[in-house]
Amino acid sequence: MQSPALNSTSTLNISSETAAHSEHPDLRMTGMAFFLVAESMIFLGLFAAFLITRSMVAVWQPEGSEVEILLPGINTIILISSSFVMNRGATAIKKNDEAGLRFWFGLTALMGSIFLGGQAYEYLHTPFGLTTSIFGSFFYVLTGFHGLHVTFGLMLILMVLWRSRKTGHYSEHKHFGVEAAELYWHFVDVVWIILFILVYLL
Amino acid sequence: MTAPTTTPTTAHHHEERLWWHFFTFSTDHKVIGIQYLVTSFLFYFIGGSLAGVIRTELATPASDVVSPELYNQLFTVHATVMIFLWIVPAGAAFGNYLIPLMIGAKDMAFPALNAIAFWLIPPGGILLMSSFLVGAPQAGWTSYPPLSLLTGKPGEFIWILSLLMLGTSSILGAINFMVTIWKMRIPRMDIHSMPLFCWAMIATSALILLSTPVLAGALILLAFDLMAGTSFFNPAGGGDPIVYQHMFWFYSHPAVYIMILPFFGALSEILPVHARKPIFGYRAIAYSSLIISFLGLIVWAHHMFTSGVPGWLRMFFMITTMIIAVPTGIKIFGWLGTLWGGKISFTTPMLFGMGLISAFLIGGLTGVMVASVPFDIHVHDTYFIVAHLHYVLFGGSVLGIFAATYHWFPKMTGRMYNEFWGRVHFALTFIGLNLTFMPMHELGLLGMNRRVAMYDPQFQNLNLICSFGTLLLAISTFPFIINMAWSWLKGPQAADNPWGALTLEWQTSSPPPIENFDEPPVMTSGPYDYGLGGKKADFSFLKPKPRAMAASAEK
Amino acid sequence: MNIPSNILTLVAGILLTAVSLWYGQNHGLLPVQASEQAAQVDGLFNMMMTIATGLFIIVQGCLIFVAIKYRRRAGDNGDGSPNNGNIPLEIFWTAIPAAIVLMISIYSFEVYSQMGGLDPMASMGHKTPSQVLAQNGESTSEMSMSGMVAMDNHRGSIALGLGATPANENKPPAVLVKVLGLQYAWTFTYAGTDVVSGELHLPVGEDAQLDIAAQDVLHAFWLPEFRIKQDAIPGRETELRFTPNRLGEYPVICAELCGAYHGVMVTKLYVETPEQYQSWLDAQQVAQAAEPKTPQQVAVDVSKLSSNQYLQPYAQELGITPEMLQHMDHHQHHDQYSEQHNS
C-alpha cells in the first residue's frame, strides 16, 4: 500500500497542515492534563479492586507474604524528593538557565533510576511470587504497573535532557517538554504515595 | 445577508482530495472522520452478519446450525464488534468530522494524535476477528470470570488485547474532543451558542476519560488471571469474581451513554433543520447531557441486581438509575417541542430522526422497568434485556447513525444521496427492527433466558418472527449500501448548504477545503435561529420525485 | 384556548388513561404466578406497564400528530414558528417524570422488602464456602475447586438474595435445601436427610429456603413462575426464600452464562402436597441409604454426552429428564468420560 509516491505526498500534506496549527495557542498542556485524568482512573480502579478484595478475603497476607518496609521507605523518600529536585530544573528554564535545567533534570533522572533499581532489588528479595497469594498478585501488579509509569517518566526526562543539549531548544518561552515531563513525574509521585500507603502501610 | 452560502465553490483553490488519501495516515480531521465512519460501517456489516447466523440458529429450538460453543463465540463477537467497532467509532467519526467545522476551527487540537487514535481501530478489529482462527472468546461480551478464565483461552486473550487497543483509541479521541471544543471555538461562539452536538461530545468525552481506564484496569487484571495464573477474580485462588463485575460495569454502563449521547447530539442538529424550527429548550437539552453523564457514573450495579450486591445497595442503584429517565425525558420532550409547530419535511434524515425517538422511547421505558429491582430479578439475563438493549442501541444509536450519515452526506461527499431509496431504507429498517426485537420482550417475560443456542420449543413461533425481522434488516442494508456508493461516485452535485442550515459547517463548501474555511467563518445567527429570517432551505431536489413524497405521507 | 379543544384534551386524557389501565392489566405477557411474591412482582409490573403504555401513547401520538399537522406543504419553503422554549412547560415535563420514577421507586422498595430482599438476617451465620462445599459434597478433596480459599467470615453477614418476608422474620424456614450449581446441572441436598437429588421437590404452602452455591463458574437459579432469581457464585453463598402456593411442575433454569451447555442446565421444581412431598422424600432416603451419592455424582455432565444423545431429549422437552439424572450412576459417568478421552 505504501508506494514511495504515496508517502511523499502524504508527508507534504501533513507538513502543510501542521504548519497551520501553529496559529492556535499551544494546547498540549491541556491535553496532557486530560490524559492524566484518564491515567488516574486506571489507578483508581486498581486501588478500588485492591481495597474491595482486601476487605473480602479472610487471610490477606498469609505467612511468608509480608513485605519489608525499610528499602521501599527509602525509595519513597528518594522519589518524593526527586519531585522537588525536578521542580528546580523547571524553574531554572523559566529563567532561561539551561545549565540549571540540565543539572536538576539529570539529578532527577538519577534518583528515578535509583528508585527503579531499588524496586528491582526488592522484587529479587521478596519471599513470595506473583501467584503465591492474592496479596502477592496485587503487590506485583500494582507496583509493577507503577514501575512502568516511572520508567516512562524517566524516558521523558532523558528525552528532555537529550534535546536540551542544543542551546536554545528550551527557553523561557518554549518549554512544553519540560513542563509535560514535570507534570507527569509529579503524577507518578502522587500515585506512589497512595500506593505505598495501601500496599505497604495498611 | 446570507453571503457565505453563496460563495461559489470554484473560489476554493485547494488541492483536490484524492481517493487514496483515505488510506493514508492523514491528519486532516475530515479524512479521519470519514475513515472512522467507513471502517465502522464495515464492522457493522460483519457484526450484522454474525447476528444473521445467530438468528438463523434461533429459528429452531434445536442447536442445529452451529455448535453450542460456536454459538457462544458468535454472540460474544457480535456484541463486541457492534459496541467497540461500530457504535463507539461511529460516534468518534461524527465527532471528528463535525466538531472543528461546527466551531469554526481549522482542525482538531492534536491532528497527529487523532490519526493515531483512528489507526488503532483497524488492527484492533482485525485482531478480534482473527480470534475465530484459534477459537473466539465464548464468555459473552461481559466476559465474566471464572468462566472467561476457563473457556477458549487464546480467544479470550485476543479479546482483551483488542479491547485494550480500542479503549486506548477511544481515550485519545476523547482528549482531542475535549481540548478542541474547550479551546478552539471561534471567538464569537460562547459556550451557549455552541451547537448541541458539541455539548453532547463534551459529555461523551468526559465519560470516556473517566470510565474507559477502569475497564483497562479490569482487563489487565483479567489478563494476569488468564495468562500468569494469578487469581484476582478467580475464587479458586481466593479472588472475587464480583470485583470484576463492578469494574466492568463501571465502564460498561457509562459506555451505553457513550454510545447514545453523540447521536442524541446529532438528532438535536437534524430535527431543527428539517422542521425549520429552533431547538426547543436549548439549555435544558445541553445540560441534560451533562446530567446523564454524571448519573451514568453512579448506576453501574443495576447490571448486578441478582449478583453479589447486598439488598440495600440494590435499592440505591435502583433509585439513581431511575432518575436518568428525567434528563432523558427532557430531551425527548424537547425534541417533540421542536417538531411542534414546525414545517416538517420528510427527508431521510428526518425520518430516521423521528424513528429514533419512537424506537428509543420503547427501549427507555423498558430500561426504567428493569431498573426496578423486584422486576429485574425476574427478567435479568432473559430476552427482555436483549429486547431492551437492542431498542436503545439499534433503535437509538443505529438509527441515529443513519440519520446523521444521510444528513451530512452532502457535506462530506459534495453529492446528494437518492431520497427515494433513502426512504425505502428507512421503512424496511423500521419495520425490521420492530419485528426483530419486539417479540423478545414477551420471550423474556415468559421464561426464555439469553445466551442459549437451544430453547424450549414453546418459544419457537415468537423466535421465528424475530428471525424474519432480521431478514428484513439484512435486506434493508442493500438499498443503503447501493445508495451511498452510487451517490458518492455519481450522485448529483450538492449545494454547499442544501438544507439551509445555520450551523457553521454549512457555511463552507461541500466538501470543505483542507483547512475548512477559506476565510474565518462568522456567526451571523445562533445555531438554531429558524423562523427569525435566517436561511431558507432549498427543497427543489425533493420535487422531481412525487412517488417519494407519497411514500412519506403514509408515515 | 377555546372550549372544544379543552374537551378534546379531556376526552383524549380519559381515553389514554382507560387504554393504559386496560393494557396494564391485560397484557398477558407473564407466566402463571406460583407464589405470593410472584403476585406482588406482577402487580408492580402491571403498574409500570400502565405508565409505560400511557407514555408510549403520548409520545408516539405526538409524533404522529406533528407528522400530519406540521408537515411541510408542497411549495412552502418558509420556516416554522420561532418558538424556542417555554419554561413552565419544561418544568412540568421535568417534574412529572421525576414524580413518576419516585413513585415507581417507592413501590419497588415496598415490594422488594415484602419479598424479603431487605431481611437483615439473610445469609447471616452462613458457613464459609469450603464448609458449604463440604456439606454439599461428601468430600471436598474430590472436587475441582478443592483449592477454594475461604473467604472472610464476616462476608457471610452480607445479605445476598431474598431472605425471610417480614411475616416470617426470625422464624426458621420449614424446608431448607442446599442448591449446588455446577456445569451443567443443579443438584439439591435436603437438609436433615441424606437425600441428594437432581430435581427440586417442595411442599405447597410452606416457607422454603434455598441456600445456593456454585462449584465452578457463575450460574443463576431462576424460577420464572416465582419471578425470583439469584446468581450462584463460587466462593459465596446466596439464598432465596419463598413460599410456593400453587401445585404443579415448574422449570428451574440457569440464567447466567456458564459455558457451552448453559442452555440445557435446566431441571424441574415439583410443588406437591405435604404428603406427596414426604413420601417422595422417604422413597429417596431409602434408595440413597443403599447407594449414597454426592451432588457431583448425581449431576450428569451434558458436555460429555454425544451431541445426538444430548439433543434428542432436548428437542422434545426442555431439559434433561429427572430420570436421566437419577439413573446416571457413578460408573456410567466415568465410562463416558474415558470414552471421550479415548476417541
Ligand code: HEA
Ligand atoms: C444506548 C444504550 C443504552 C441506553 C441509552 C440505556 C438506557 C437505560 N438503561 Fe440500559 N442497557 C443497555 C444499553 C442502554 N441502556 C445494554 C447494552 C444493556 C445490557 C448489557 C448486557 O447485559 O449485555 C442494558 C441493560 C440495562 C439494565 C440491566 C438489566 C439486567 O441485565 O438485568 C438496566 C437496569 O436498570 C438498564 C436500565 C436503563 C435505564 C433506566 C436507561 C435510561 O437511560 C433510559 C431513559 C429513557 C427513558 C425513560 C425514555 C424517555 C423518557 C421519557 C419519555 C420521560 C418519562 C419517562 C418516565 C417517567 C419513565 N439497562
Ligand code: HEA
Ligand atoms: C450496537 C449494538 C448492537 C446492534 C446494532 C445489534 C444488532 C443486532 N443484534 Fe445484537 N447484541 C448486542 C448489540 C447489538 N446487536 C449486544 C450487546 C448483545 C449481548 C451479547 C451478549 O449476551 O454477550 C447482543 C445480543 C444479541 C442476541 C442475543 C444472543 C443471545 O443472548 O443468545 C441476538 C439474538 O437475536 C441479537 C440479534 C441482533 C440482530 C438480529 C441485530 C440486527 O439489528 C443486525 C442487522 C444487521 C445486519 C443483518 C447486517 C447487514 C446485512 C448484511 C451485511 C448482509 C448479510 C446478512 C445476513 C447473512 C443475514 N443480538
Ligand code: CUA
Ligand atoms: Cu449454569 Cu448457565
Ligand SMILES: [Cu+2]
Ligand atoms: Cu446500565
